Amino acid sequence: MRVTVIGTGFVGVVTAAVFASFGNEVYGLDIDEAKVASLREGKVPFYEPGLEELLIGEQKKGSLTFTTDYAEAIPGSEVIIIAVGTPSTPEGEADLSYVYAAAKSLSKHLDEGTIVVVKSTVPPGTLDTVETAIKEGTKVGFHMASVPEFLREGSAVIDTLNPSRVVLGATDQEVFAKLEFLHAPLQAPVVKVSPESAQLAKYAANAYLATRITFINQVADLCEHSGANVDEVIEAIGYDERIGNHYWYPGFGYGGSCFPKDVKELAYYSREIGLGHNLFNKLNELNEERIPLIMAKIERAAGGWAGKKVAVLGLAFKPNTDDMREAPSLKVIPILLEKGASVVGYDPRALDNAKKVLGERENLSYSASLKEAAAGADAIFALIEWPDIVGFDYVLLREEGKAQVMVDARNQLDKSKLEAAGYIYVGIGR
Ligand SMILES: NC(=O)c1ccc[n+]([C@@H]2O[C@H](COP(=O)([O-])OP(=O)(O)OC[C@H]3O[C@@H](n4cnc5c(N)ncnc54)[C@H](O)[C@@H]3O)[C@@H](O)[C@H]2O)c1
Incomplete structure (x- = not known):
């Protein structure tokens, strides 16, 4: 299958390399010329274990091409994956301007029947507004889907190759079937839901993990005032299967590009x-x-x-x-x-x-x-x-x-x- 991934940041470049490794013909498209030039030379502009090797291998095989040109990367692609950044504004609103800019640029080159996937993390309802933005630039019929990403930086390649689940958000059975086929080599459980559920599932997953971090930090604060030890409390509560002893990280709070x-x-x-x-x-x-x-x-x-x-x-x-x-x-x-x-x-x-x-x-x-x-x-x-x-x-x-x-x-x-x-x-x- 020919696939184009728009935005070759952490998520996009890993996604592109992994789909290429499954025998697809993949384009990685970005507006950042320096980034694309570096990727073409097999250099990943950030550190991610295992990624450079995968990238160089797929480029040598000819299955992975990086470009800045929408006219080159969009026509002929059956699936187009938008993986551009969605930083939050100072008020906390998701800044969707990169998503809409990508939608506008791709609309001019779209083939009939293409599936446009939004992989960027976006609030519920965004698929409809992105669809409207694409319709402004094209007369052809196309489909939309929401496929959120759950990889973790630092183990992004392993996570993308071995996801705990693939969440597909769509409304059309043919779209589900095609996306299931694309993700089949991952051999992961596939959760087929509405686009809104897929979008909310991504936020809910990260908010839940952030809650665990905040929760154990609050317990740790109580430990310091009571003579208790948070490591011992974690051990003691972790035997309850509803709680578990995994993913407890008392510390300075959660950080990073996502939480x-x-x-x-x-x-x-x-x-x-x-x-x-x-x-x-x-x-x-x-x-x-x-x-x-x-x-x-x-x-x-x-x-x-x-x-x-x-x-x-x-x-x-x-x-x-x-x-x-x-x-x-x-x-x-x-x-x-x-x-x-x-x-x-x-x-x-x-x-x-x-x-x-x-x-x-x-x-x-x-x-x-x-x-x-x-x-x-x-x-x-x-x-x-x-x-x-x-x-x-x-x-x-x-x-x-x-x-x-x-x-x-x-x-x-x-x-x-x-x-x-x-x-x-x-x-x-x-
Ligand atoms: N980083 C993570 O660990 C992670 C994990 C899961 C989900 N996500 C989500 O995935 C999305 C991407 O995150 P990221 O960390 O990969 O972002 P990033 O900032 O590393 O990369 C985004 C890329 O998009 C490119 N871009 C911007 N506008 C473009 C346009 N109009 N056309 C083509 N390219 C364009 C930028 O040049 C950049 O290279 C975000 O919504 C993020 O919330 C990130």
Whole structure:
């Protein structure tokens, strides 16, 4: 089948490479010329394990072509997948302008009977407005579907090849049949639903995961005031099958390219339909205030930041990615600088992106070596659980007689060992 994926960001480029690997003829289309030029050379402009190898392989086979030209990529394609960004506005509304721009551009080249799939995360009702936008540019008949994406950055290739489910949102049996055929090699359960259910399922999935993170953070706060230990509470509640012991991450709150944005968009959507007094609006509020509250607690433990050297280890929003979107470092570092600390940032993959996003700032430097970044520090933040960060022996950097704070933002370090070595250990609810 010939397939075109519009938007070759995280989702689009993985989707295009995976469908090409199933024997389809795939076009990856983007308006960003530099990105397309880089992809043509087999270079993925972001770090995602396994993606570059897959991409180069499929390009060599001739099954995957990248272009900026709608006239080249749209005619002849049976399925067109829109995977452009949908960032949220400051008010939390999903910005659909990229989706509508893609719809407008593709409409001029559309063949009769093509299926246009919206994979970007969009609020319920968007399929109708995108259809209207396409109809303004074409007289041919076409079909619409909503196929949300559930991959996680850092394991995007594995997730796309082994999805827990494929959700197909459509109204027409022929559309379902064709999309089922396209997704058949994934051998995943297929959930066939209305477009609105597919769209809401995507938001509901991320809002639920964000709820678990927020919930366990609130439990961790209670642990700190009661002498309980959140790890023990998790073990104790996890035996109940309705709860489970998976996906409990006490920490600095949720970040990344999806959870904060999707919760905000769901909160905004709820407000728009008159249901704003709900969990999603509260979730967003709690997550926004999480880092300032924790930083105040750590500041008390450190006895203030003025004139202190602080190492911030882990700048991306999570391990195995160099994506800085809504990374905790972007909130933690400005607070430290504002309070008078000098900060050294370290990340095994995201240093370049961090420099771009954080920019040049007084008292902020970077190191490509974890050891160099943390040596002599008054406080070390193990912010993200990259294996080298949680595997490092911080006892080696302990300086006798000096007050040194060790912040274990993901509860991954050995508290007893660090305390025995003389560190002032700050974890989450332990
Ligand atoms: N990143 C994730 O982990 C993830 C997971 C699931 C769902 N999603 C959703 O998937 C969508 C895409 O996310 P992403 O992280 O891949 O975004 P991204 O920002 O990484 O990539 C979007 C791409 O779309 C391109 N683009 C914008 N307008 C275009 C146009 N008119 N024509 C062609 N290309 C255009 C941009 O140049 C960019 O390369 C979003 O709706 C997001 O919420 C993302």
